[in-house]
Amino acid sequence: MFDFNSLLHFSHAHCVAICAALVPLNLLATILTLILTGLHRPTAEVLKVAGVAIAFAGIMVLHVLTWFVIGVVMVPTYVLLTLGTVCFVVNAWAILHSSSLHRLLNRLTDVAKQSFPVLG
Template sequence: MLDFNTLTVFSSTYCIGICAFLIPANLIATSLTIGFALSSRPAIEVWRSAAIASIFALLMILHVFAWFMIGVVMAPTYILLALGSICLFANLGAIILQQIGKKVLLSNEAL
């Protein structure tokens, strides 16, 4: 069974390591997703990249929520929450952009 106490202790003990991995991973994976969407890569590549980037973003948000559960409310917690949320919405936006772009291309070919 999932024990939240163990997860919060893990999150607070290894915070520097978690953030040192998740911040660049979020930025790189989300940038890759946006790049795939803008360069009209196949949908499966955009979806796969968005799924991986969304996992990193969700892990960042869960890490911040663990800090909120402990009672740490400082500027870095809000900044990291904003980073995770922006990356999550950017991945969703890249998928939507890729789908809209495909529909626009198909409608232009019909003309």
């Protein structure tokens, strides 16, 4: 039988290590999803990376929710919840409607090239 209390205790006892791993993993996986989408890589490749990134984001959100369960409401919990949610949404967008995300990334790239002609 699954013991939810043991999972909560593990999450709280190892919070720093969990966050130290999940924050960079979320950022790197989401950035990789954006890069692959922007480069118009094959859908299967984007799906794999975005799926892993969604898993990382989901774990982070669940980890933060364990703190809300015991009543810990502080700025870091909201920051981590926001990070996990944004990463989840961006990766879900890449999976569900990659063409619109690709268009947005192209527009942002064009604006950056116009704003910084040295880069172009």
